[in-house]
Amino acid sequence: MKRFIAIWILLSAGLNIWQSIYIKKLEEKRPIVVYKAxxxxxxxxxxxxxxxxxxxxxxxxxxxxxxxVVTKD
Structure with missing residues (x-):
């Protein structure tokens, strides 16, 4: 039983780390809507x-x- 709990904790920690990395990658790709005026x-x-x-x-x-959205000047 202790082995099962230890494996479950390690698996949960690994999944949390993977999810946080995946979310950071998605946030970097967030699209920007630009209207031209x-x-x-x-x-x-x-x-x-x-x-x-x-x-x-x-x-x-x-x-x-x-x-x-503006030019560099």
């Missing part, structure tokens, strides 16, 4: 809350407006 010259007034980068895309999060 050409508003050259338009201005938005707000505070930039966060700057980020997803692959080759640069993003800005502006309070009360949301996330915008």
């Amino acid at each position: 050409d508003n050259a010259g338009a201005e938005i007034f707000g505070k930039v809350v966060e700057k980020g980068r997803h692959g080759k895309l640069y993003t800005l999060t502006i309070r009360d407006y949301g996330v915008f």
Whole structure:
């Protein structure tokens, strides 16, 4: 009986480790939905809350407006 419990614990630990690795791989592949809007010259007034980068895309999060994909400039 002790052997069965020890094997069960090791099997459960191995499964948990495998699942956490698999979840991390899936989160890296999470798709990003990008809507194209050409508003050259338009201005938005707000505070930039966060700057980020997803692959080759640069993003800005502006309070009360949301996330915008911008050029590096």
